[in-house]
Amino acid sequence: MTGFDYAWTALTTTPAAFAAIAGVIWGMIGGSLPGISASIAQALLLPFTYGMDPTVAITLLASTYVGAEYGHSIPAILINTPGTHAAAATVADGYAMQRQGRGGEALGISLAVGVAAGLGGWLLLVGVTAQLADFALLFRPPSYFALGILGISVIATLTDGSLVKGFISGTIGLMIATIGTDPISGVSRYTFDQPELLNGIPYILIMIGVFAISELFVQTSEPEWERVPGSIRIKLPRWKMWKEILPSALIGFGVGSVEGCMPGAGGAIASFMAYNEAKRWSRNRAQFGHGAPGGVAAPEAANNTVACTTLIPTLSFGIPASNSTAVLLGGLLLHGMDPGPLLFTNHPDFVYGLFGGLLVANISLLFLGMLFMTPCLWLVSQPKPYLMAGIYAVVFSGVFAISNDNFDLGLILAAAVLGYAMRYFKFPVLPLVLGLILGYMIESNLRRSLVISGGHWSIFVEDPVSAILLSIATLFVAVAWIRNFLQMRNNAKQAMAAA
Numbered sequence: 383m384t385g386f387d388y389a390w391t392a393l394t395t396t397p398a399a400f401a402a403i404a405g406v407i408w409g410m411i412g413g414s415l416p417g418i419s420a421s422i423a424q425a426l427l428l429p430f431t432y433g434m435d436p437t438v439a440i441t442l443l444a445s446t447y448v449g450a451e452y453g454h455s456i457p458a459i460l461i462n463t464p465g466t467h468a469a470a471a472t473v474a475d476g477y478a479m480q481r482q483g484r485g486g487e488a489l490g491i492s493l494a495v496g497v498a499a500g501l502g503g504w505l506l507l508v509g510v511t512a513q514l515a516d517f518a519l520l521f522r523p524p525s526y527f528a529l530g531i532l533g534i535s536v537i538a539t540l541t542d543g544s545l546v547k548g549f550i551s552g553t554i555g556l557m558i559a560t561i562g563t564d565p566i567s568g569v570s571r572y573t574f575d576q577p578e579l580l581n582g583i584p585y586i587l588i589m590i591g592v593f594a595i596s597e598l599f600v601q602t603s604e605p606e607w608e609r610v611p612g613s614i615r616i617k618l619p620r621w622k623m624w625k626e627i628l629p630s631a632l633i634g635f636g637v638g639s640v641e642g643c644m645p646g647a648g649g650a651i652a653s654f655m656a657y658n659e660a661k662r663w664s665r666n667r668a669q670f671g672h673g674a675p676g677g678v679a680a681p682e683a684a685n686n687t688v689a690c691t692t693l694i695p696t697l698s699f700g701i702p703a704s705n706s707t708a709v710l711l712g713g714l715l716l717h718g719m720d721p722g723p724l725l726f727t728n729h730p731d732f733v734y735g736l737f738g739g740l741l742v743a744n745i746s747l748l749f750l751g752m753l754f755m756t757p758c759l760w761l762v763s764q765p766k767p768y769l770m771a772g773i774y775a776v777v778f779s780g781v782f783a784i785s786n787d788n789f790d791l792g793l794i795l796a797a798a799v800l801g802y803a804m805r806y807f808k809f810p811v812l813p814l815v816l817g818l819i820l821g822y823m824i825e826s827n828l829r830r831s832l833v834i835s836g837g838h839w840s841i842f843v844e845d846p847v848s849a850i851l852l853s854i855a856t857l858f859v860a861v862a863w864i865r866n867f868l869q870m871r872n873n874a875k876q877a878m879a880a881a
Contacts, residue, residue: 604656
């Protein structure tokens, strides 16, 4: 069967198309709430994907990402409140247009450009990811171990904040991954005579705790957000407007295409880079920050491109490029899909079914974005305590429905406290989640490699793929250390000069 046949079969014989539409709707609703990012909207859905077909479940989660990228622009444009860091670049010109009475026009630009950029990102996803399947036969246990080390190193060095904090966060994730039964000998470890821990701590509980519940803790302690002023109607751009915003949109698409494929980059970096480059190359750069349509088009194009291209490293190598793809990676493992070089070989029906679902999601976003604008606006206008209480109820009822075990609720609360503490002390959360997800792959392939080599560590440099991946990981760490050292020296010089 060809890729088209697999996709058509998935869309016509499973509810994948309906899951794509439902994911877009949920993503828009979640994204329109300040503080509820795409990753949190996905994490809230994870408990409800149990029992679903893998293609349907992952399509639902991936489509939520697509819908949330547009949903984030709603509070950013209308109430000057970016739901996430990625939407912050849209605030300057989007809210300025709203104050000029052009809020509907700004939302229309965000929607139209986002759909076009999302379709372009989808084409890149299908074209590039399929080619990477040829690497499948080159990977052996040492290669998979090195791939896991590369993933931890890249994420830990590219996340915002201290490099040391990034590695500490990743190490905590690896430590949590060792709880349960030893993958080689079968001996129980760190279970403290609790039978519930023999199979380890499920990814879903940690992700819901550190992403969703900890963010709810933060939102609960912050003041009420601003209400949406009056009624807004989306106004899609006409040809004259398209000619004005097309250069900025193309810049955003280009930046999103590159940044989305880079592990650790994500939509925030892409949106700000796109905004800066669009302003740099614009003939009307003085308008940026004062209601320039291009200032909305560039970051929104980058955001929606990243929503598809960020899946390239996730599906091909099992390395998530953002919090959202980390949750998606956990969903893949939850449903028995091992992301990486063999995914295309072992599960082509799943991969191409997911591609078909994402195409439906990006196309339907244009119509659903206009249709569900009113419910999103109504939701943003509701009192914040009621919304937070409702989300708490959804999370805990969904988790309890999985196993009917209060122990899982306790684990989620513990993970939420850990996530809140990490946010408070500015530790990145993504390395922890990635360490938890990749922990089994790293440990099991380390042990298998040593069994194959008779205990000789040289197998990791004798295997060519492993040697290349470990060299790249070392390079990332070295560059990050040098960058941090230079930054600390510059800060010290500035402090001495100020004194």
